[in-house]
Amino acid sequence: MTMPSIVPARRGRRLRLSALAAVATTAVAAGALLAGNATSAEAVPPEVISRWNNELVHSNALSPGFSQFLSAGPYTITAKLTASNTGATAINYSCVISAAGGADTDVAEVTLQPHSKAGVFLNVVHNFTTSGQVSFACTKPGGTPQVRMLQVKITSIKVNSLVNQPF
Incomplete structure (x- = not known):
């Protein structure tokens, strides 16, 4: 059974x-x-271009700037740094990364408390139809304490395609 x-x-x-x-x-x-x-x-492997500076001193209103020319094509571009206030007063600190003379930009603003540090992160995407420039700089009010810009990294990645639109 x-x-x-x-x-x-x-x-x-x-x-x-x-x-x-x-x-x-x-x-x-x-x-x-x-x-x-x-x-x-088939996708083409990305092209990565990275620049860095482990310590810059930001004394004046405008920081030591950075600019670089990129070949034509779509890119995603990131910048990051640690901003360190060396003084005893708070500082309103602002950084901007810009592609093609301001066609695409990102701005990061932080308030640096006395003797403190803050991370600053920026990202911009842009499709350069011809070779074009990417720029990065930070600003602070004149007469404020120095800011040490630590571990500055700026990376441009050329990608196969790019969609950049609001959500």
């Missing part, structure tokens, strides 16, 4: 395995079909 109950269970497992094999075969075939279409539009 136990024999009939064992046989259908094994038979059911075989059917399930057979169905899974059919699904896997279909998925592999679809992947091969899609891969065949992808060869004409």
Whole structure:
């Protein structure tokens, strides 16, 4: 009597395995079909350009600036630094990264408390139709204490395509 109950269970497992094999075969075939279409539009590896300075002293109203020319194409550009207030009064500190003379910009503003540090992070994306310039600088009110700009990193990554729109 136990024999009939064992046989259908094994038979059911075989059917399930057979169905899974059919699904896997279909998925592999679809992947091969899609891969065949992808060869004409293969992505180009990104081009990464990074610049850094581990310590700049910001004495005047405008910091030591940075600018660089990039070749034509779509880019995502990031800048980061740690701003350190060396004085005994608070400072309103502002940094900006700009592409193509201000066509695309990002601004970060922080209040640096006396003898404190704050992280500053910026990101801008831009599609340069010809070679163009990316610029970075920070400002503070004249006559305020010095700011040490630590671990400044500016990285431009040329990408395959770019979508830049509000959400």
